[in-house]
Amino acid sequence: MAVTKKVGILGATGTVGQRFILLLAEHPIFTIHALGASPRSAGKAYKDAVRWKQSRPIPESVAQLVVTACEADLFKDCDVVFSGLDADIAGDIEMAMLKNDIAVFSNAKNYRRDPTVPLIVPTVNSNHFDLIAHQRTLNKLNKGFLITNANCSTTGLVVPLKALQDAFGPMSHILVNTQQAISGAGYPGVPSLDILDNVVPHIGGEEEKMEWEVAKILGGIAQDKKELHHLQDTIVSATCTRVPVLDGHLETVSVKFANGSPSVEEVYKVLEEYTSDAEKLGCFSAPQKPIVVTYDPDRPQPRLDRENLKGQAVTVGRVRKCPVLHIKFVLLVHNTVLGAAGSSVLNAEIAVAKGLI
């Protein structure tokens, strides 16, 4: 039987934290060891601290665990710390964990632009783990390191883009429009009077994140493994909206390729056949395949497709020629699974498989 690793969850009471609890409560190699949240929650049993919003009940093994403050000393016995912390406080807390030589998997935006921190979508760029040796040298660490997840909308976008880039070469232009679920705004999130019977065509900072993160994730790594190379010649334009859906971000995408357009049939084939290292490494949470292709004319849809392959796959459909660029399609990503906690857990499984933890 595999040796189990002790894990801590920071921000365990939040929207992303609750997903971590569900994904980790019966995990074959990770055992929940410590739960952290704000001073408001510290000292309480998890069931009393959390406002549980999941359709499955709080796992029994977690309900009575006492939530602590997010102090590095209290997590020093953990092999891995997953962070679902609010970005306002994630920076300092995650850095304190890293300085204590702990492996940190962050969902927050704070370190995504740090050139020494890989921004990893597990079914896209797990090769960026190769930067960790250099990061450890820079920070004088033995076993600790820090990696971040991408923004949830970016995560959905880069999975099919990676398949297309591998097959057809660089893309010069990418236009994306998102319809994002309310769970993306955390709890209590968007007021009901703003979102019911409505669409809000603004999510602060989201478009800038999407436009920037794609280039880091789809870029390469230097031969000496000390630097990430961002894409230079790909322009991304994003428009992000909030819609009255609970979970699942829908995105409409148009792409122009630098070397000319593939056919719709070629694109479908490439999406169908795309594989990632996560499956090849045999990771427990890896989807059977990173992309579920739908040929139904009215899919993907959030309510019907967000749970595909347990929320770890991106569903893509409606591939057709774009009269302005080259190819357009629709995708759906589960924002709190692959878009957040699910990516972190799968990234940690990859790190274990690569011998980094």
Ligand SMILES: NC(=O)C1=CN([C@@H]2O[C@H](COP(=O)(O)OP(=O)(O)OC[C@H]3O[C@@H](n4cnc5c(N)ncnc54)[C@H](OP(=O)(O)O)[C@@H]3O)[C@@H](O)[C@H]2O)C=CC1
């Ligand atoms: N929701 C989503 O789909 C996605 C979210 N993210 C990112 O993940 C992170 C978490 O988001 P989300 O779960 O939605 O946010 P929530 O607001 O639902 O949860 C925030 C968590 O942070 C904790 N917290 C707040 N203040 C402090 C503090 N001073 N010290 C310690 N802990 C504190 C809260 O604890 P308490 O309950 O005690 O207040 C809670 O556990 C954010 O950085 C977000 O940007 C990334 C991708 C997708």
Ligand SMILES: N[C@@H](CC(=O)OP(=O)(O)O)C(=O)O
């Ligand atoms: N902003 C996203 C969720 C999120 O928190 O993203 P980020 O981790 O990039 O701040 C949404 O509203 O759906």
